[in-house]
Amino acid sequence: MKTNILFRRISINIIWLWIGLFSLLPLLLVFVTSFLSQGTNQFISYHFSLHSYAQLFSPLFLEVFARSLCFAIVTTLCCLVIAYPFAFILARLKTNLKPLLLLLVIIPFWTSSLLRSYAVVILLEANGPLNSLLIHWHIIDKPLQLLYTNFAVVIGLVYSLLPFMIMPLYANIEKLDQRLIDAARDLGANQSTVFAKVVLPLTMPGILSGILLVLLPAMTMFYIPDLLGGAKSLLLGNLIKMQYLAARNWPMGSAVSIGLTVLMGGILLIYWRFTSRRDRQALV
Amino acid sequence: MRNRHLKSLLNVLIVSLLFLSNISFADNSKVLNVYNWTGYMPEKVIQLFEKKTGITIHYSTFTSNEILYAKLKTSPNSGYDLIVPSADFVDKMRRQGMLLRIDHKKIPNLKYLNPDLLNKPFDPHNHYSIPYLWGTTGIIVNTRYYSKNSITSWKQLWQHRFRNKLLLLNSAQPVFGMALHALGYSINTRNPKQIKEAYEKLLKLIPNIKLYDSAATQTFFMDGDAVIGMSFNGDAFLAHQGNPKIVYIYPKDRALGWIDNLAIPKNAPHLKNVYTFINFLLQPKIAKMISMAAGYSSPNLAAIKLMPKNYRDSNILNPSAKILRNIEFEADVGKANILYQKYFEMLKLQG
Amino acid sequence: MSRLFKSSYILLIYCFFYLPIAILMIYSFNNSTYSSLWHGFTWHWYVALFHDPSLLTILGHSLLLAFVAASCAALLGSLCAVILNYYKFKSKTTLYTSIFILIILPDLVMGISLLMLFYILHIALGFWTLLIAHITLCLPFVIVTVLGRLSDFDRNIFEAAKDLGASDMIIFLRILLPMLLPAIIAGWLLSFTLSLDDVIISFFVSGPSYQILPLYIYSMVRLGVNPEINALCSLMFIATLFIVAGSQLLLTKRR
Numbered sequence: 001m002k003t004n005i006l007f008r009r010i011s012i013n014i015i016w017l018w019i020g021l022f023s024l025l026p027l028l029l030v031f032v033t034s035f036l037s038q039g040t041n042q043f044i045s046y047h048f049s050l051h052s053y054a055q056l057f058s059p060l061f062l063e064v065f066a067r068s069l070c071f072a073i074v075t076t077l078c079c080l081v082i083a084y085p086f087a088f089i090l091a092r093l094k095t096n097l098k099p100l101l102l103l104l105v106i107i108p109f110w111t112s113s114l115l116r117s118y119a120v121v122i123l124l125e126a127n128g129p130l131n132s133l134l135i136h137w138h139i140i141d142k143p144l145q146l147l148y149t150n151f152a153v154v155i156g157l158v159y160s161l162l163p164f165m166i167m168p169l170y171a172n173i174e175k176l177d178q179r180l181i182d183a184a185r186d187l188g189a190n191q192s193t194v195f196a197k198v199v200l201p202l203t204m205p206g207i208l209s210g211i212l213l214v215l216l217p218a219m220t221m222f223y224i225p226d227l228l229g230g231a232k233s234l235l236l237g238n239l240i241k242m243q244y245l246a247a248r249n250w251p252m253g254s255a256v257s258i259g260l261t262v263l264m265g266g267i268l269l270i271y272w273r274f275t276s277r278r279d280r281q282a283l284v
Numbered sequence: 285m286r287n288r289h290l291k292s293l294l295n296v297l298i299v300s301l302l303f304l305s306n307i308s309f310a311d312n313s314k315v316l317n318v319y320n321w322t323g324y325m326p327e328k329v330i331q332l333f334e335k336k337t338g339i340t341i342h343y344s345t346f347t348s349n350e351i352l353y354a355k356l357k358t359s360p361n362s363g364y365d366l367i368v369p370s371a372d373f374v375d376k377m378r379r380q381g382m383l384l385r386i387d388h389k390k391i392p393n394l395k396y397l398n399p400d401l402l403n404k405p406f407d408p409h410n411h412y413s414i415p416y417l418w419g420t421t422g423i424i425v426n427t428r429y430y431s432k433n434s435i436t437s438w439k440q441l442w443q444h445r446f447r448n449k450l451l452l453l454n455s456a457q458p459v460f461g462m463a464l465h466a467l468g469y470s471i472n473t474r475n476p477k478q479i480k481e482a483y484e485k486l487l488k489l490i491p492n493i494k495l496y497d498s499a500a501t502q503t504f505f506m507d508g509d510a511v512i513g514m515s516f517n518g519d520a521f522l523a524h525q526g527n528p529k530i531v532y533i534y535p536k537d538r539a540l541g542w543i544d545n546l547a548i549p550k551n552a553p554h555l556k557n558v559y560t561f562i563n564f565l566l567q568p569k570i571a572k573m574i575s576m577a578a579g580y581s582s583p584n585l586a587a588i589k590l591m592p593k594n595y596r597d598s599n600i601l602n603p604s605a606k607i608l609r610n611i612e613f614e615a616d617v618g619k620a621n622i623l624y625q626k627y628f629e630m631l632k633l634q635g
Numbered sequence: 636m637s638r639l640f641k642s643s644y645i646l647l648i649y650c651f652f653y654l655p656i657a658i659l660m661i662y663s664f665n666n667s668t669y670s671s672l673w674h675g676f677t678w679h680w681y682v683a684l685f686h687d688p689s690l691l692t693i694l695g696h697s698l699l700l701a702f703v704a705a706s707c708a709a710l711l712g713s714l715c716a717v718i719l720n721y722y723k724f725k726s727k728t729t730l731y732t733s734i735f736i737l738i739i740l741p742d743l744v745m746g747i748s749l750l751m752l753f754y755i756l757h758i759a760l761g762f763w764t765l766l767i768a769h770i771t772l773c774l775p776f777v778i779v780t781v782l783g784r785l786s787d788f789d790r791n792i793f794e795a796a797k798d799l800g801a802s803d804m805i806i807f808l809r810i811l812l813p814m815l816l817p818a819i820i821a822g823w824l825l826s827f828t829l830s831l832d833d834v835i836i837s838f839f840v841s842g843p844s845y846q847i848l849p850l851y852i853y854s855m856v857r858l859g860v861n862p863e864i865n866a867l868c869s870l871m872f873i874a875t876l877f878i879v880a881g882s883q884l885l886l887t888k889r890r
Contacts, residue, residue: 003802003803004804007802007804007807008718008722008803011714011718012719012724014711014714014724015711015714015715015718015730016726016730017775018711018770018771018774019730019733019734019737020733021752022735022749022752022767022768022770022771023733023736023737023740023745023748023771024736025752026745026748026749027740027744028746028754029738029748029751029752029755030744030747030748030751033751034804038620038622039381043354043357043358058815060629060630060633062816063633065348067633067764079796082648084688086644086645086648089641089645100883101645103879104649104652105652106657107875107876107879108652108656109828109830109832110651110828110832110872110875111656111659111868111871111872111873112727112848112849112852112868113832113834114831114834114853114856115659115851115860115864115865115868116656116659118499118659118856118860119655119656119658119659119662120655122662122671123497123654123655123658123673125507125509125671125672126507126508126509127507127508127509127672128507128672129658130673133854143652147509148494148495148509152665158712159294159651159652159655162651162652164515165744176595177871183653192795206789215743216741217742218740220741220742220743222743222835223669223834223853223856226454227499227856229495230495230496230857231454231495231496231497231632232493232495232496232632233632234629234632234633237741237743239629239745240744240747241743242625242629244747245348245350245351245354246348246350246456246627246628247423247621247622247626248350248353248354248621248622248626249622249625253747254747257741257743257744257747257748260741261736261739261741261744264739264741265736265739268735268739291816317844319840322854322858323854323858326688327687327688330689341690342844342845343846344841344845344852345846345851347852347854355760355842356749358750358751358753358754359753359754359757359759359760359842360756360760361759362760362842363759363761363842363844386856463652473771480671499856499858499859499860500669500858502859503669503859506669506670507670507671507672508673522669523669523835526670526759528671615673
């Protein structure tokens, strides 16, 4: 019995030690820093100040927030529209190759995400393969300017985040009971009614977890907008990076980080409200 | 069965951990930690030095002065022996006591350096820094699209014909430097009024900006993704080698100049090895290899003499004394940096 | 939906996934250092790769780091998941909340906050700081994966084991770990992938003596991607394909 108590105590303490020391304490440091002011010779000077938070609500920063959110939402919607049919077809295939097919979705992501983004750059270049092909087929006669546009940024984000949408959707759709669909059909519902009234509500948890998994990272990836968008539009990830490095304004960077974390927490809270306990477990 | 698997996994873990701790407590006297810009030192140079002296070099790289500065500031005992900050950061770091004073007597090869690049205001007697590579920032243009003679100054980049064409460097300093020179001010100004004026000038440039370079400038020009913009002379030189139609122009309203310098951070653990290494780097033969591999100009006059003709006589890499005089070198702007960064962020938001 | 439409849609998405990889591999044979247009075929970059000790060292660093980080995260994470699932203790809700904060915390913030911690504790940046950061990065993913599996378990097994006199540690090592193995392996793989690909956090917590691959690639991109990197990644991709194919074969045989 004694060893049980010991085991329990030790394991709980190890976990708390790790999480406390390496995630909560650092986060607390960021939180404290956001209330300090910028130093001249050091990164931080220990004077309490709400200056950073006041700046957070300046039009400049609000616009960055809004713009990043906009990019993230467009990316998420694109992912959803592309991934839903894909996951649906894949989940309802009658073959034992399904695990392999699913694995094939993940394998590309074992290659450096940076290099894959760079490959997308090559693909979209003015004289790159895509434009050459379109010209060759006489679809266009002048290279399209695809790169360094918002369009390219969204393509890059969708490409990187699509699997995060496919996975939860797949897990959810696979559990879908065919008998429910058959029953609805027997009762005279047409295809679109079945989809809207039966399939969609039942797969809602999967959709929600997919949205969550795509929306959050889409806000902060800093190298994809840089590489594909020509670094023209300032997004949150770049802003935080710039505050910490180029501007050497750690309190401001911390305030933006805290703001971002709170925003994400807010999104998670909304998700929480709309899902039941069981569905939340489906996320994990 | 499974239990045994787990045990062997644990064993592997423990062994690898032990192995690692061994590495970090290894004999330290034959080691040198070098922190340099990416692409600034060919592998061959490191191998030559290691073979010659038996000193192992831990070589790691950074991509911006800010990262170098942040790393050194946050962990002063990080163990770097030799760093390569740009002029403005040498200025800032020496004022903040982050650099060690260099004993010139221990570096006989200093004699090879170009006196025109020494004793600049950022480090008046070169007590803290030794030029390693240097360069200029000017206008790069593909003459297939625009005639070379029609572009002579920064000011002209505001012309309507360059709508959605310009490539700008992705950092506040050169972008504002260009605007300040176009307005006739110093690139190192701390005067808020002038900085604001430059910002307003840049706002008018927005319709012309196609992209900020996020990768290598030469690639954009060689592949035709950009046809005009600002560039470091080294990148322009590489692009010119690949496509002679791409030329580099020293703007009349003054090009920007920069020097990247060898410096020793305070608390450098392997001082003796550092001096051996710096002296080695200043050997004409080695300096030539470095400059040619990096594609940037060498401050080492003896090294330039050893280079093949197309490097030695290149106006892009080794500008004449007359042009050199018309270059303004970057220096620290102190607190005004905050202002520059803020305006740069605002500029990007408008774009 | 017709069968044809379905299969062509699936195929199209797979093309979308694999096209950039294909481009990456094709360009590893490109006879040009800086240009990303096609300049003819060459083996040069593969030859250069095998004569580039520093790149191979960096790869070794990355693999070792990913291996150790994934293993530690897998062990720690499964322990944490088990505790959360089986014990009742005061700080349980707080622990849950902390883990969720860890999940939503942007990578960028995590990297910076850890840098600040190491700054305050005067820990020199290097292998150990990278390891700590990567374990922390991977931890929530392992916890979440293992928790998912745990919720399907039959608790009676453990009651039976307890009745037969097994201690908690024995139950954890002998029963839980083996039963959870698939989930732990999944978590391990996920962690390994995350660690091998992480740019953002490593960017802040890496030091002079320990250069790793993702950061090397990050700096390469700014300098013009050297096709040598493409060659390296192509080889790594093919290696993973072989490993996956091999494990699939093994699995089907066992069945």
